Amino acid sequence: MVPFGTSILHTKLRREIWQMRGQMLAIALVIAGGIAVCLLSLVNYASLSATRDQYYQEHQFADVFVNLKRAPKQVLAQVADIPGVTRLSARVEGVAKLDVAGFQDPVSARLVSVPATGQPAVNQLYLRQGRLPDASRTDEAAIIGSFADAHDLQLDDRITGIINGRQQQLTIVGIAESPEFIYVIPPGGMLPDYERYGVIWMPEEALASAMDMRGAFNSLVLQTALDHPVEDVIDRLDRLLDRYGSAGAFSREDQFSHRFLSDELEQLKAMATIFPAIFLGVAMFLLNVVVSRLISTQREIIAVLKAFGYSNRQIGWHYSQLVLVIALIGLVIGTLAGLWLGRALGELYMEFYRFPELLFRINPLWVLLLAGISLGVAWLGGWRAIRAAAMLPPAQAMQPEGPARFQISAPERLLGWVRFTQPSRMIVRHLSRRPGRTLLSITGIAMATAIVVVGNFQFSSVSLMVHTQFAKVQKQDLTVSLTDPVSQSAMYGLARLPGIWYTEGRRVTAVELINGHRRWRTALTGIPDDAKLQFVVDHQLQNVNIPQAGILLTDFLADSLGLRPGDTVTVRVLEGQRPTLKLPVSGVTSEFLGVGAYMNLDAMNRTLREGPVINQILMNLDPDLTETVYQELRDTPKVMALNLRQAMLDSFFETLAKTFLTYTFIISLLGGIIAFGVIYNTARISLAERARDLASLRVLGYSHNEVSHILLGELAVLLILGIPLGWAIGTGLGQLVVTAMQTELYRVPLIITGKTLALAANVVIASAVISGFITWRRLRKLDLVAVLKTRE
Secondary structure: OOOOHHHHHHHHHHHHHHHOHHHHHHHHHHHHHHHHHHHHHHHHHHHHHHHHHHHHHHOOOOOEEEEEEEEEOOHHHHHHOOOOEEEEEEEOEEEEEEEOOOOOOOEEEEEEEEOOOOOOOOOOOEEEEEOOOOOOOOOEEEEEHHHHHHHOOOOOOEEEEEEOOEEEEEEEEEEEEOHHHOOOOOOOOOOOOOOOEEEEEEEHHHHHHHOOOOOEEEEEEEEEOOOOOHHHHHHHHHHHHHHHOOOOOEEHHHOHHHHHHHHHHHHHHHHHHHHHHHHHHHHHHHHHHHHHHHHHOOHHHHHHHHHOOOOHHHHHHHHHHHHHHHHHHHHHHHHHHHHHHHHHHHHHHHHHHOOOOOOOOOOHHHHHHHHHHHHHHHHHHHHHHHHHHHOOOHHHHHOOOOOOOOOOOHHHHHOOOOOOOHHHHHHHHHHHHOHHHHHHHHHHHHHHHHHHHHHHHHHHHHHHHHHHHHHHHEOOOEEEEEEEEEEOHHHHHHHOOOOEEEEEEEEEEEEEEEEOOEEEEEEEEEEOOOOOOEOOEOOOOOEOOOOOOOEEEEHHHHHHHOOOOOOEEEEEEOOOOOOEEEEEEEEEEEOOEOOOEEEEHHHHHHHHOOOOEEEEEEEEEOHHHHHHHHHHHHOOOOEEEEEEHHHHHHHHHHOHHHHHHHHHHHHHHHHHHHHHHHHHHHHHHHHHHHHHHHHHHHHOOOOHHHHHHHHHHHHHHHHHHHHHHHHHHHHHHHHHHHHHOOOOOEOOOOOOOHHHHHHHHHHHHHHHHHHHHHHHHHHHOOOHHHHOOOOO
16 A cells, blocks of 8 residues: 555546536536526426415415306306305306507406405415405406516506496506416417406406396306315216306316416426436447547556556546546536526526526435436546556556557548548557547537527527418418307408408307317317418418318327327317317318317308308508508497507517527537537547547657647548438437427427538537637647657
């Protein structure tokens, strides 16, 4: 045993850490990238999930919802007696067209009553400012925070609303949020539109008077006992309320806001699983390759330590410490970056979800698990190389490796028609002499390229989503939603208004699609034969003709219900006479935003036995007369809501695209850091491995540029071979990502464009150029005298 051996090895360790600080930092950044991606995803999912759950619990979010035409309040006693019902709130709901000062576009709102006692028993409000409206006043209201922020509305401001055909002035006395309206989408829309659609709470008596609902209600929300089946409560409610025009009770899972929020969180959960697995897996693979080669360059040093009496265990622990320090640095950087990015991204999501506050959650077990994985994999990757070198007898290990036996290699034979210069011949022979190492280096560069591809393909995918949805599928300027179905002749009357170039009607009705035990509440849309403003497309984004019989389903919906063309689906209509239909599935369409079902308009009207009616009108407008059209439609009876296509497009970029692409940008940035770490270490380790050979060539008369050509040329060959392989791997990983991220709200298509591939290649090449420049400078500083001191 060597006296003071431990302190000597610690001194050596400190010196090596300082000497290799740049290289160690680059390796640590590879680990940090994987850790940061993992933590920012997990932190966001856990924080938003915890925030939602606490918000639901504290504000008594409902378990069951029912909308109906009109029911007397005496029925509530029977509802309360239903087994499993613990809380209930009967409400009056309606719609209003609003006139907001300084805003010319059409604005509408959902009206919800609040009881005279203040907070409802179910779906209680969170007051950001002010108070609930006074039950004795008919002109007071509370508005949802997103609408107030969009229009900079303050307490005591006034807005004008048209409620059930009558104009009324409302004074804002409160700005509130509700667990029922985390995700607010206007009727006929697919995305939030905070400027043009909001929620207003009014005193129950005032709203009931305005809606002719005195002593009655048309909305009911309930909470149920945890140990009682929700399905039993729903079944009993449907039987009890059927006579009052119930559209069918449904559970929280089918509630619009909750379902979309849950889909978003599930998508975030998928991203918290898929992206970290890809990044951390790639980072650990690259770390193993880099650390193994780094340790192998110290073969002679290990032999000297053994010759002086150090045991295999001491040597192994010494180099394990070196590896663990690198991994620990990466772990610290990645943890801090991941937590910081996670909180920043969480605040961005808060702008979208409108929670009262974000409950920042980080489970210490995650950090411990990531630490264990990072340190363990790093140690295992380095230990294999340490053990192989430490097991050599000292005398053998102290000898330099025997000279390589160079000969004409297979690549040279294949490229026999190429006249290689001597440095180029050295490159080919060196790479072919160690095919395993060369393959690992190529794979490392390919993985770095793949990471950048995965982080960037979504930008092209979002562009395709926008083009498909807002240019190919929807071509209308304005969608007018009506309160009730009307004869198609009403559309022709509107078409004669100044500023309206073209109109097209369609019928939209709420339905529940049933296939065995699978159910899905959605909208069934009837599209006319000669449609020019709305289309459905197939997987090749080609227009699909609406069949004269049967129903078309979007691919996501068909897969969720387990249906294929030719199958029969049960359609339970939730409006009007509420028939239950058996319809054949005529085909499957493809949509990136939302889900739906489609029929021929005439066939749908015949099936529903309603005659030639519509309840939505699509319009193309004269750009110079849009404000005139908006004003005319605001004053038109039975017009419930106006949705602008441009507003939906703006909303897409302000909500979904903003959060999604911000996450993507962070992924891309971390992917670029990993790519640089890989390329830099590949170049530096190649220099360390061949420093003696390259210095010998300088002594023999080769110029600095020729020697640089040998080393940097090898890197160029690895790039040429690794980048295309990385494109292929990135495409495969991208398919895995888009498959895991499909939700009802939107599906991201896999679009790998030339721009995406070029960007990935440029990131890797830029990393190689920077690394090559650093290596080139170090080559100029090679100590040529050291070559003459080679041991015999």
